[in-house]
Amino acid sequence: MKLTVDISKYPLADNYIEPIKGFIEQLNQYQELHVITNTLSTQVFGDYEQVMAAVQDCIKWSFERYGKVVFVCKFLHGDLRPEQ
Template structure:
């Protein structure tokens, strides 16, 4: 099953940009995912189990490295990757 996720990261610190950039850079290192970033959110597309494992691991790294972060997500069990 494929999954599409829209996620926004809100680090609870004054220096929030490094935390957001780090999270997005780590997501982009996973070749089996399609990651599209805009000014308001990041969209991630891939196989359900793999994508959820990646999100879990990368969110945990964000918490460990940068402290308190809020993640706001939308999930749909379909491949909504925009056509290129």
Template sequence: MQLSVEISLYPLKDNYLEVIKWFIQRLDAYPGVQRLTNGMSTQLGGDYDTIMALLATEMKAAHAQWGKGVFVCKFIPGGVNLDHSE
């Protein structure tokens, strides 16, 4: 089963851009996961189990590395075309 996730990270730190860039860079380490980032969020697409495991690992790593931060996620089972634009 495919899954698409829109995720936004709001680090509770002054150097928030460093934290966000660090997180996005780590997402790119997962083969088979499609990533699209814009000024407001990052969208991920791929296998359901892969995406959920990735999020568990990387969200925990972000909290361990940087402390408090808020993640806001939207999940769409079945996935969507991340390349679509109008």
């Protein structure tokens, strides 16, 4: 089964750019996923199990590294990448 996740990250810190960039860099290490980033959010596309494992790992990494962070995620069934 394919999955699309739309993630917005809100670091509770004055220096908010570094935690956002760090999270995106972590997600991009998963070669089996397709990651698209824009000014509002990051979208992750791929196999359900792989997407969920990567998102879980990256959120945990972010909490451990940066402390208090708010994540807003939308989970959508299927691969909803924009047309190439």
